[in-house]
Amino acid sequence: MTRPALLASLILLVLAPSAPAAAPLPVGEAQGVRAYRVNGAIVVRFTDRAARLYPRIAGKRVTITCTELPEDRDTFGILGVGSGSQTFRAPKRRRPFRTGDLTRGTDYCRVWLAARTVKRHGERQRQSRRLIVSVSLTREGAVYLDEQEKAISLFVLLIYAGEQDDGKAYPTPAVLLQAIHDADGAGSPVVQLVSPASTPPPGTIGYYSDGALHAAAVTVSASGRRLFIEVAPNDVLHTNVGAYTSGDFH
Numbered sequence: 686m687t688r689p690a691l692l693a694s695l696i697l698l699v700l701a702p703s704a705p706a707a708a709p710l711p712v713g714e715a716q717g718v719r720a721y722r723v724n725g726a727i728v729v730r731f732t733d734r735a736a737r738l739y740p741r742i743a744g745k746r747v748t749i750t751c752t753e754l755p756e757d758r759d760t761f762g763i764l765g766v767g768s769g770s771q772t773f774r775a776p777k778r779r780r781p782f783r784t785g786d787l788t789r790g791t792d793y794c795r796v797w798l799a800a801r802t803v804k805r806h807g808e809r810q811r812q813s814r815r816l817i818v819s820v821s822l823t824r825e826g827a828v829y830l831d832e833q834e835k836a837i838s839l840f841v842l843l844i845y846a847g848e849q850d851d852g853k854a855y856p857t858p859a860v861l862l863q864a865i866h867d868a869d870g871a872g873s874p875v876v877q878l879v880s881p882a883s884t885p886p887p888g889t890i891g892y893y894s895d896g897a898l899h900a901a902a903v904t905v906s907a908s909g910r911r912l913f914i915e916v917a918p919n920d921v922l923h924t925n926v927g928a929y930t931s932g933d934f935h
Contacts, residue, residue: 710827710907713820720794720820723783727751729796729820730781741817742775746799748814749773749784754792754825772799792826795819831907836926839902839914842875842890846900855900855916858892878903881915 713721717734720727729749731739750770771784784794798815821827849856849864856864858877865873876885878893881901885891894900901915915923 710821710824710831712824712827713822715820715830716818718796718818718820720822725787727784727786727788727791727794727822728781729784729794731779735779735818738818739775739779742796742798743777745775746801747773747775747782747817748797748799749782749794750797751784751786751788751791751794751822752826753788753790754829792823793819793821793830828906828908832910832912832926833929835904835906835912836929838890839904839912839926842892842902843900843914843916846892846894846902854897855894857894857896860896861892861894881913884911 713719714732716738717732717736718738719730719732721730722728748770749772769786771782771786773782775782782796796817796819798817800812800814802809802811804810819830821830843855845865846855846861849861855861862873862875862877865875874889875892876889878885878891878901881893881899881903883891883893883903884905885903887905889904891903892901893903898918899916901913903911903913906912912926913924914926917923
């Protein structure tokens with residue numbers, strides 16, 4: 686991934702609308718997309734608030750997957766149980782997707798643009814599925830989705846930082862913040878940390894580096910949990926978000 690792409694991913698992930706720390710997380714709707722049950726079966730509906738999102742899938746094949754999280758929080762992101770997937774041809778005009786999924790205990794669902802073959806520059810290319818939106822059905826699902834999104838932003842920030850000096854060292858916070866400003870030109874959610882043990886304000890990502898091989902990225906989830914990744918010399922890694930980024934999305 687190029688530096689501009691990494692930066693764009695970071696900005697989009699961190700600045701995506703989310704509840705402030707300690708505030709109730711939204712359940713049942715995200716970006717104007719609702720997930721609810723009718724006669725026990727899961728229905729996904731793009732409301733008027735999702736009018737700008739729907740054109741991405743209109744007339745195309747979409748896949749809806751739903752997942753039940755494990756009771757043990759330490760295994761989040763690894764042992765989630767899926768209830769299968771349903772693939773539809775999205776109509777040109779919005780109408781509910783009736784999945785027929787009667788599985789109880791489902792915590793969240795994802796809507797994907799299905800894998801497809803496209804023609805580019807006279808050649809047929811296979812494109813993998815692309816996530817459109819994730820919607821929680823329970824508070825546990827909302828916490829998971831929020832923390833997974835923020836965990837990915839931490840990894841993205843450290844990858845971006847590591848690219849600044851051709852992988853030789855992590856830049857100091859001042860150097861990295863200037864690089865982000867020069868590349869994006871907008872207000873950045875990244876703030877300086879005085880130590881890897883520090884915690885940034887909600888809605889931001891804290892970055893620490895000694896200017897060599899010791900760096901950390903830290904943020905706070907919407908439910909108030911401190912999420913962190915700390916890297917040190919000799920490939921030492923400390924984190925509490927590794928499970929969120931292991932393997933593919935469910």
